[in-house]
Amino acid sequence: MNRDRNNTDPVVVDVRSADPYPVVIGRGLLPEILEACSSSRNLAIFHQPPLTQTAEALREQLAEAGVNAHRVEIPDAEAGKDLAVAGYCWDVLGKIGLGRKDTVVSLGGGAATDLAGFVAATWMRGVRVVHIPTTLLAMVDAAVGGKTGINTDAGKNLVGSFHEPAAVFVDTATLESVPRNELISGMAEVVKCGFIADPVILDLIEADPEAALDPTGDTIVELIRRSVQVKADVVGRDLRESGPRENLNYGHTLGHAVERREQYRWRHGAAVSVGMCFVAELARLAGRLDDATADRHASILASLGLPTGYHDDAFPRLLELMAGDKKNHSGFLRLVVLDGLARPARMEAPDPSLMTAAYAAISEGNKPSGGGVLL
Ligand SMILES: NC(=O)c1ccc[n+]([C@@H]2O[C@H](COP(=O)([O-])OP(=O)(O)OC[C@H]3O[C@@H](n4cnc5c(N)ncnc54)[C@H](O)[C@@H]3O)[C@@H](O)[C@H]2O)c1
Ligand SMILES: O=C(O)C(=O)C[C@@H](O)[C@H](O)[C@H](O)COP(=O)(O)O
Numbered sequence: 001m002n003r004d005r006n007n008t009d010p011v012v013v014d015v016r017s018a019d020p021y022p023v024v025i026g027r028g029l030l031p032e033i034l035e036a037c038s039s040s041r042n043l044a045i046f047h048q049p050p051l052t053q054t055a056e057a058l059r060e061q062l063a064e065a066g067v068n069a070h071r072v073e074i075p076d077a078e079a080g081k082d083l084a085v086a087g088y089c090w091d092v093l094g095k096i097g098l099g100r101k102d103t104v105v106s107l108g109g110g111a112a113t114d115l116a117g118f119v120a121a122t123w124m125r126g127v128r129v130v131h132i133p134t135t136l137l138a139m140v141d142a143a144v145g146g147k148t149g150i151n152t153d154a155g156k157n158l159v160g161s162f163h164e165p166a167a168v169f170v171d172t173a174t175l176e177s178v179p180r181n182e183l184i185s186g187m188a189e190v191v192k193c194g195f196i197a198d199p200v201i202l203d204l205i206e207a208d209p210e211a212a213l214d215p216t217g218d219t220i221v222e223l224i225r226r227s228v229q230v231k232a233d234v235v236g237r238d239l240r241e242s243g244p245r246e247n248l249n250y251g252h253t254l255g256h257a258v259e260r261r262e263q264y265r266w267r268h269g270a271a272v273s274v275g276m277c278f279v280a281e282l283a284r285l286a287g288r289l290d291d292a293t294a295d296r297h298a299s300i301l302a303s304l305g306l307p308t309g310y311h312d313d314a315f316p317r318l319l320e321l322m323a324g325d326k327k328n329h330s331g332f333l334r335l336v337v338l339d340g341l342a343r344p345a346r347m348e349a350p351d352p353s354l355m356t357a358a359y360a361a362i363s364e365g366n367k368p369s370g371g372g373v374l375l
């Protein structure tokens with residue numbers, strides 16, 4: 001996170017919600033992070049195991065700045081989004097005496113920002129949280145917008161709260177150690193932003209999918225900036241998902257069902273990729289989406305190594321799981337679909353025969369294949 005000669009000035013995307021905050025995007029953001037955190041007396045850095053060295057370096061720098069900073073390792077990935085882990089984190093906060101003027105920092109992927117955000121939201125009914133996302137997915141999505149949560153037996157993210165960060169620091173240097181399958185997974189959310197709001201994202205990826213996946217390249221930085229802007233525009237208008245924010249759930253109704261059926265062993269982006277292919281087919285079959293835009297889903301997602309289909313026999317179980325989706329009203333499924341490129345809309349109580357046909361289109365001879373991205 002130290003700034004070196006190759007680093008350029010950070011860019012800032014502001015989230016203009018009731019409590020505005022900056023998303024700072026750049027390489028080597030330690031000075032900015034120290035500035036945002038050094039007014040706290042106590043501070044806890046909740047980090048995933050691969051980030052131990054980075055977390056320790058940050059803790060030392062904060063300690064030098066006079067902050068009583070603690071490094072707390074949390075279980076990796078979805079294992080961290082668990083009630084017992086949240087309980088452990090609350091115990092730690094109690095032991096270090098973290099108070100209302102203090103700060104929780106998350107360092108890691110979306111599972112870390114979701115968990116740390118939830119812990120910060122609930123500790124003393126809400127303390128300050130600063131997110132330092134270190135996967136592509138967390139940078140473009142999970143760290144921005146204040147959704148926090150854990151998983152329970154009833155489903156994914158069903159327990160949580162809206163708790164906005166004080167600031168988000170996207171240090172693109174951290175992407176260099178991210179495994180390729182995680183970069184690919186994050187690209188699913190980037191593509192989602194392209195389809196729902198900013199088609200330039202799709203053009204940039206289609207021009208050179210490999211360049212898009214290069215963690216040291218310029219393309220990924222531009223894709224991050226554009227995706228963060230899409231998310232910031234939406235959550236700035238609708239923090240609590242009373243309307244437009246549902247657009248960010250494009251592909252997630254089936255996606256969350258796939259994740260649950262796979263017991264969270266699939267990467268989130270891989271499941272969302274399949275979910276987007278499904279709703280694209282559904283909208284096409286309903287006469288709402290043109291063929292070219294529908295076909296563009298599978299072609300761009302496959303070009304990135306993302307899966308575009310799922311098991312033939314899984315639909316009955318997926319339907320059961322989708323019945324628990326948070327967007328449903330009065331027992332009816334409500335899906336985010338496209339009426340055209342960058343024209344998101346809702347499909348309520350979809351015709352079951354269309355649903356079956358759309359699923360057949362993504363499953364016939366189209367078993368999950370997504371290189372190494374699934375797990
Ligand atoms: N709150 C939201 O708005 C929101 C949005 C999208 C996704 N999410 C949630 O985010 C989670 C998925 O996030 P994710 O894809 O980042 O997964 P993740 O947090 O599980 O991270 C993926 C893996 O990458 C590792 N990792 C993280 N940073 C690394 C680095 N710099 N170098 C090497 N390894 C690193 C992690 O330890 C983990 O093993 C899901 O739980 C999803 O529900 C939340
Ligand atoms: O921020 C949002 O709103 C989203 O829907 C972004 C999604 O990419 C993300 O996966 C989110 O965690 C899903 O939220 P949920 O409310 O469907 O659990």
Ligand SMILES: [Zn+2]
Binds near residue numbers: 141189252268272
């Ligand atoms: Zn998502």
